[in-house]
Amino acid sequence: MLGLAALAGVIVAAGLLMMSLDDAETADVGLAPLTSDQASNADAGDEDGAGTSHGLPLAVTVGAGGSGTSIGSPLSSAASPGGSVLDANARLTSAAQPGLQDSSVLSGVRISSQSWRRGGLGSRALVTFTLRNTHPFAIKDVEINCAFGRDDGGPLTARRRVVPGLVKPGGRRTFVGVHVGFVNVNVSSAKCALVAATKI
Structure with a gap:
């Protein structure tokens, strides 16, 4: 007798669940014609062939x-x-980005020396490099691209990084331990090149 009462309770609960799902579907069906009517009205009012507004007001x-x-x-x-x-x-x-310009700024800027080492349990590439600026104006926010290779000399990956800092006109500056990105265990060499600089 107790088992029949439990079975009846489960059947009633399942019936209530089915009724609530049917009510939710009915509400969704009631909204569907409204949205499709609005979309068709927007398409119908578009006589110049510019396309639909995709839900944006015209x-x-x-x-x-x-x-x-x-x-x-x-x-x-x-x-x-x-x-x-x-x-x-x-x-x-x-x-x-008005400061990023053509190669005329890069023509007077070069990396005179560079080295790299691993940091952060061996997964971080830390680059130390010296920039020389031969221009009569200062530069800042230098972007570098570092290409990493394997022992056999084959390319493995590359990382780009914008290095904030000012290099005076006709001067040089050494950036020490710049984190350019994460590398895997197979990397054995790195070569960095200038990509962009901002003229001040």
């Missing part, structure tokens, strides 16, 4: 003379006329 841009409206997403309206969102992003990235 923005209307008015031309210079008050004529010629265009419909697009806020992301495309944020970009300059005739440009795409990716072009605007590239312009923002280059504007955010």
Whole structure:
């Protein structure tokens, strides 16, 4: 008798669980037509062939003379006329890093000496190098690329690092124990080269 009561309790609990799942599915089905109707309305209002807004509200841009409206997403309206969102992003990235420039800055900067050692239980690569600046202006935030190799001379991995610090005009500076990254146990040699520098 006690076993039948327990079995009945389990069946009732399973029935309640099934009813709650059915109610949740009904609520989801009720929301599905609303979202699909909104998506179809957004597609229907897009007559210029610019594509869907992907859930973003549409923005209307008015031309210079008050004529010629265009419909697009806020992301495309944020970009300059005739440009795409990716072009605007590239312009923002280059504007955010005005100090990184061409090889003319690197032409007067060189690494005069370098060495490396392991640190941190052998997994960290610590580089010591001396920079010489022959320019009449100071430089800072030098980026180096260190290539690591095996015993047989084959390449293994490379690490890049921006080293903060100022090198005076016509001067030199030694950076000691700069952590450029983590390396594995097979690394036996390292060679670092300058990648970029910021002119002051």
